[in-house]
Amino acid sequence: MVECLAWSGARAAARKARFPDHYTDDVTTLVNNVTxxxxxxxxxxxxxxxxxxNSLAFxxxxxxxxxxxxxxxALxxxxxxxxxxxxxxxxxxxxLVHYKASVRFIFHW
Structure with a gap:
């Protein structure tokens, strides 16, 4: 995703405008499928x-x-x-309780 930003020159854009909608939709689908x-x-x-x-959390x-x-x-x-x-x-x-706790731990890290 960082490469996509570098190639498109969108690094300076606002966070909401950095990735096209189809890209964020694909990542949302990926996260849902991995979950x-x-x-x-x-x-x-x-x-x-x-x-x-753990990979998903990171x-x-x-x-x-x-x-x-x-x-x-939201993801x-x-x-x-x-x-x-x-x-x-x-x-x-x-x-599953431990998995959920590990995701929360990483975000509070």
Whole structure:
């Protein structure tokens, strides 16, 4: 994404205008799909989903420095809502609770 900014010359533009709508829509879809993958496979392959969860958290954290912060926080809120909905539907979702907490920790870091 930083390369896209450098090539387009949009680094000096306002944060909301740095990326075209189709680009932010694609990133939103990517984050939603990765979140769904984490939720779907957290029991079967915990090492992979933990790594995926951490990578997503750091991606969102890094995105705060180059993109519209309101949009990034909306992506984070969507992640938290999806995970919270899954946690509420399960009697024992300790792993997902830890994943959600790790994302919050990275943002408070």
């Amino acid at each position: 769904a993958e984490i939720i779907a496979k957290y029991e079967k392959n915990s090492r992979l989903t933990q790594s995926l969860n 991606f969102l954290f890094d995105l705060l420095s180059i993109a519209d912060r309101g949009w990034v926080l 984070t809120r969507g992640y938290c809502k999806q995970v919270a909905a899954k946690i509420a539907s399960l009697p024992d979702a300790v792993v």
